[in-house]
Amino acid sequence: MPELPEVETMVRGIRPFLAGKKLLQFKKCRCKRRPIQCKPAYPQLARRIKGDNIQTVSRIAKRIIIEFESEQLLVIEPRMTGLILADDPPSKEHLRFEFCLEGTNSVFFWDRRGLGTVTLYYKEEFQQFLDSGKLGPDALVATFQQLFEKFQKTKRAIKVVLLDQKVIAGVGNLYASEILFLTKTHPETPANQLSKRQTTKLQQAILNVLTTAIKHEGSTLSDGTYRNVLNQNGSYQNQHRVYQKEGQLCPNCRKERILRIVQTQRSTFYCPNCQSK
């Protein structure tokens, strides 16, 4: 499940294949399944970028941003199982789109569950979206002050708040548990009960966990879905301390076992000893 580190790894991987290249065609693959959500609808979307030159490839939170010379932005959200591949895809069955490029290999968007989305914006239109506040600050640049102000405004559990993309954008279910373990914070702690000192620690842990995960090219879980653009596994799953470790001894205190609870229909993992209320 691509979160910020996995999407960052994808972006770094496809940049050499896409930046500075002419997009001959953005081709929809023959796929019998329900098509990926596309705005504007295909083929209008493809028509607007056919023959356009790709200038930059970047990332905001869990979104991939491909900027064209025409000042349009193609924004890809991989969501649960979407992958960008510069290699042969794992199965043709779930191929969704092909970037047909001039003088180089194709790049593919592959998505098993098909929950991903593709949206084409005009530059100013995307800026309006960013200004609307629907997306909070990117997790790698969010400041202590931004976090503390938003935490103060809600008594929702901190784990739930970390997943709220309006508060901080880029953290997903996996990294939220890992981050709270590092700061020894109970996941059910009301956000407005976090002190300035605890919030400072949390902000540092967010940076620490996400940048370390980027260095390890993200996490490939047991379902094996996430791969980098060359179809290789990430390795941060080997550094996981609590995520999917229910029943195992806590790697910190080595006394208690990791618990799993459900918060807003999502699993949370924590150590009841290290992360006491």
Place this chain on the structure above:
DNA sequence: CCCCAGTCCTGCGGGC
């Protein structure tokens, strides 16, 4: 406005 349950989707694994 705030918050949460439901929804989309497919593949896997447990239980019978």
Place this chain on the structure above:
DNA sequence: TGCCCGCAGGACTGGG
């Protein structure tokens, strides 16, 4: 052995 059901969760929708 094979079928069925529940579960995985990112982000959006609707309703209390």
